[in-house]
Amino acid sequence: xxxxxxxxIHITVSEGASLELRCNYSYGATPYLFWYVQSPGQGLQLLLxxxxxxxxxxGIKGFEAEFKRSQSSFNLRKPSVHWSDAAEYFCAVxxxxxxxxxxxxxxxxxxxxxxx
Amino acid sequence: xxxxxxxxxxxxxxxxxxxxxxCSQNMNHEYMSWxxxxxxxxxxxxxxxxxxxxxxxxxxxxxxxxxRKEKRNFPLILESPSPNQTSLYFCASSLIGDSNQxxxxxxxxxxxxx
Numbered sequence: 027x028x029x030x031x032x033x034x035i036h037i038t039v040s041e042g043a044s045l046e047l048r049c050n051y052s053y054g055a056t057p058y059l060f061w062y063v064q065s066p067g068q069g070l071q072l073l074l075x076x077x078x079x080x081x082x083x084x085g086i087k088g089f090e091a092e093f094k095r096s097q098s099s100f101n102l103r104k105p106s107v108h109w110s111d112a113a114e115y116f117c118a119v120x121x122x123x124x125x126x127x128x129x130x131x132x133x134x135x136x137x138x139x140x141x142x
Numbered sequence: 143x144x145x146x147x148x149x150x151x152x153x154x155x156x157x158x159x160x161x162x163x164x165c166s167q168n169m170n171h172e173y174m175s176w177x178x179x180x181x182x183x184x185x186x187x188x189x190x191x192x193x194x195x196x197x198x199x200x201x202x203x204x205x206x207x208x209x210r211k212e213k214r215n216f217p218l219i220l221e222s223p224s225p226n227q228t229s230l231y232f233c234a235s236s237l238i239g240d241s242n243q244x245x246x247x248x249x250x251x252x253x254x255x256x
Contacts, residue, residue: 035182060244069146069232069247070185116184130175130245134184 028053030119032133039107040141047102047136049117059100060118060130061091070116076100087111112140144169146248148233154254155223163218163251165233172238174216175200175245176208178229185232191216192238223255 031050039045051057058077062070074085081093091102100117117133146167155161167174175190177200187200191210205227207219216235220227230252234245 062247067249069249070234070245071247072244075244118185130187132177132185134182 028119028131030117030131030133032115032117032136034136035134036137036139038139038141041109042106045102045104045107045111045138047115047117047138049100049102049133050098051100051117051119052098053119058120059091059093060120061085061089061100061102062116062118062132063087064114064116064135066113073102073115107138107140109140109142112138114138144246146233146235146246148231148248148251150251151249152252154256156256157224158222161220161223161253163220163231163233163253165216165218165248166214167216167233167235167246168214169235169237169246170213171235171246172213173245174210174233174235176206176216176218177232177234178202178227179232179250180229188218188231220253223253225255228253228255 029052033048060075061073063073064070073089074083076083076093084090089104093100114135114137116135118130120130149164172193176188177185179185186202188206189208191197194210194213197208197210230250232250233248236245
């Protein structure tokens with residue numbers, strides 16, 4: 027079955043510390059992978075996406091993610107967290123049939139808190 | 143400004159009273175979708191549409207209807223709302239092309255069904 031697992035429900039890091047949010051997926055075909063961020067009261071904003079090619083992808087706000095096919099993972103990283111990064115982060119996988127995302131499958135999210 | 147607009151943003155209503163949540167996008171996107179977000183469950187897709195007059199069920203379509211009469215609009219209809227449909231709802235849209243296009247999300251509609 028297709029699924030996305032974000033093992034950490036809630037993570038707290040100190041401002042300036044590095045961050046890694048984990049994402050594992052189960053998908054029968056070539057996955058198209060996304061990370062979204064949701065600030066309180068807001069919709070979801072795309073941070074970055076992976077379709078093919080270089081397995082290390084750069085996104086907005088200083089985030090990056092690495093696709094590891096052997097581990098079925100797509101972890102999100104940031105070298106130095108800012109207080110404004112406090113939000114909820116969602117990993118998602120899509121199949122890309124016909125060029126559309128069709129049924130995009132989301133993980134349950136990881137809430138990030140940032141200590142001053 | 144490119145955006146996905148949902149209305150209303152908040153609604154409290156009673157069981158059985160039909161309601162419609164509107165969604166409109168100004169980006170000429172072919173693809174539109176509705177999700178509901180519940181604590182601990184993440185986002186789950188309700189319905190999606192690949193183009194005008196083309197709609198299909200997502201993971202949790204029961205109790206919902208949609209229509210796609212125009213490209214820009216994709217309303218979500220709850221014919222007889224029940225308390226288990228109390229949730230935060232998001233509309234999203236994207237292009238359909240040679241590669242996967244990211245979805246653009248509205249700001250959400252919080253529905254409370256009493």
